[in-house]
Amino acid sequence: MLIRFSVGNYQSFNEIVSLSMVAANITAKNKDLDTNNVFDISQNIKLLKSAAIYGANASGKSNLIQAFGFMRWFILNSSRESTSADPIKIEPFRLSTQTEDEASFFEVIFFLNGKRYRYGFEADIHKIHSEWLYHANKKETNLFFREDGQIKMSKVFRKEGKGLQDLTRDNALFLSVVEQWNGPMAQSILNWFRQVGIISGLDDRHYRGFTMSQIIKGGKLSDDIIDFVKKMDFGITDLKVEKDEISEENISSNIPQGLKKAFLDKVNYIHTVTTSHKKYDDDLKPISMEVFDLDANESEGTKKTFSLAGPILDTLKEGSTLIIDELDARLHPLITCAIINIFNSNSTNPKNAQLIFATHDTNLLSNKRFRRDQIWFTEKDRYGATDLYSLVEYKIRNDASFESDYISGKYGAIPYLGNNQTLVGDADGPKT
Numbered sequence: 483m484l485i486r487f488s489v490g491n492y493q494s495f496n497e498i499v500s501l502s503m504v505a506a507n508i509t510a511k512n513k514d515l516d517t518n519n520v521f522d523i524s525q526n527i528k529l530l531k532s533a534a535i536y537g538a539n540a541s542g543k544s545n546l547i548q549a550f551g552f553m554r555w556f557i558l559n560s561s562r563e564s565t566s567a568d569p570i571k572i573e574p575f576r577l578s579t580q581t582e583d584e585a586s587f588f589e590v591i592f593f594l595n596g597k598r599y600r601y602g603f604e605a606d607i608h609k610i611h612s613e614w615l616y617h618a619n620k621k622e623t624n625l626f627f628r629e630d631g632q633i634k635m636s637k638v639f640r641k642e643g644k645g646l647q648d649l650t651r652d653n654a655l656f657l658s659v660v661e662q663w664n665g666p667m668a669q670s671i672l673n674w675f676r677q678v679g680i681i682s683g684l685d686d687r688h689y690r691g692f693t694m695s696q697i698i699k700g701g702k703l704s705d706d707i708i709d710f711v712k713k714m715d716f717g718i719t720d721l722k723v724e725k726d727e728i729s730e731e732n733i734s735s736n737i738p739q740g741l742k743k744a745f746l747d748k749v750n751y752i753h754t755v756t757t758s759h760k761k762y763d764d765d766l767k768p769i770s771m772e773v774f775d776l777d778a779n780e781s782e783g784t785k786k787t788f789s790l791a792g793p794i795l796d797t798l799k800e801g802s803t804l805i806i807d808e809l810d811a812r813l814h815p816l817i818t819c820a821i822i823n824i825f826n827s828n829s830t831n832p833k834n835a836q837l838i839f840a841t842h843d844t845n846l847l848s849n850k851r852f853r854r855d856q857i858w859f860t861e862k863d864r865y866g867a868t869d870l871y872s873l874v875e876y877k878i879r880n881d882a883s884f885e886s887d888y889i890s891g892k893y894g895a896i897p898y899l900g901n902n903q904t905l906v907g908d909a910d911g912p913k914t
Contacts, residue, residue: 483593484803489549490587494542496575496867503530506855511880515853519826521834523593530856532825535840537860538897542868543840547807551680553588561658566651569607577866585611594674609652679793683808686789693792694753697723707791716784720758782812801833809839847885859895
């Protein structure tokens with residue numbers, strides 16, 4: 483379970499900001515939210531099942547998600563996909579001379595196997611400046627700490643990390659190296675990061691392959707995916723995924739022979755997704771089924787819902803965390819609400835999976851759907867730096883209208899629009 487993610491000096495973030503999934507000590511106007519949207523992980527900590535991030539365009543919503551995505555990618559790959567000469571793909575905050583040559587900061591706190599872990603690092607494009615790992619039952623204890631090339635380990639972590647200091651490059655994470663050498667604790671932590679899904683709602687086709695693979699496997703998850711799509715009111719009564727082999731004859735003759743061969747060396751089959759719809763006679767009685775090709779005949783919203791179905795339902799099955807940028811893009815507000823409601827429910831989310839998403843859909847801003855601690859905002863200051871803050875920081879009534887107050891600017895994080903009359907010239911025509 484994700485407890486908190488922090489980032490600083492990365493893209494539009496100058497100072498360190500934190501997205502916390504810890505439930506605040508508040509009560510919602512709708513008491514069902516306190517029961518369904520919150521869950522216990524220990525006697526002292528309650529976590530949220532979902533969090534919504536709002537803000538103007540270019541305010542930093544996507545940068546926050548990209549920051550977590552970079553941290554995840556770097557943890558999983560830093561010891562494998564680079565050499566000592568390769569730069570680290572970090573983009574520091576560029577609008578201040580104080581930070582452009584400083585290290586970027588990343589830290590995540592999460593709950594795994596009954597313990598709370600805190601892991602983080604500071605790095606620039608050349609090297610890791612520091613790296614740390616702590617765990618806690620009641621009291622937090624250090625497992626290892628790295629600074630200026632020196633790595634000190636506790637007795638507990640030395641069992642799997644001993645002797646690997648010298649094998650850790652300046653531009654690689656020690657945790658990643660230990661995992662590569664089959665350290666059990668490191669493997670468990672990296673598996674936690676692998677289970678965190680990060681999706682762009684504007685480029686969701688990339689995740690369709692996962693959904694298709696689950697349907698081909700069959701089983702309960704396959705049935706759940708098909709049922710999920712059918713319930714979204716697209717008029718779909720069934721869907722199928724077929725695996726077709728590719729031969730040279732299937733490829734256009736206009737493609738050069740060399741490209742054909744290179745393609746066939748890497749890809750020897752394709753998946754086709756078809757949907758079934760009822761066909762009616764003149765008396766509006768169903769007489770047969772009409773088969774549609776998903777890509778050729780279905781709407782963009784249907785395609786996106788299908789692509790997201792696999793990751794969403796797998797996240798619920800595993801009790802893991804899913805982060806989606808632009809969740810509402812190409813989706814009807816009621817479908818977006820349905821996805822959120824699945825996570826904010828004890829019956830449909832018994833394993834307490836978490837959904838974090840960025841959106842512009844103010845229809846979701848309701849005290850009937852979210853507690854105040856589930857709503858977050860990003861806003862840039864006059865110096866181009868992103869601030870991240872929660873609605874729970876505002877002293878407002880429980881029955882306040884979140885949506886209308888947000889649109890009116892009460893919470894900030896909205897675009898300031900100048901006088902657009904001047905964009906198309908003088909309304910009275912050119913002056914002579």
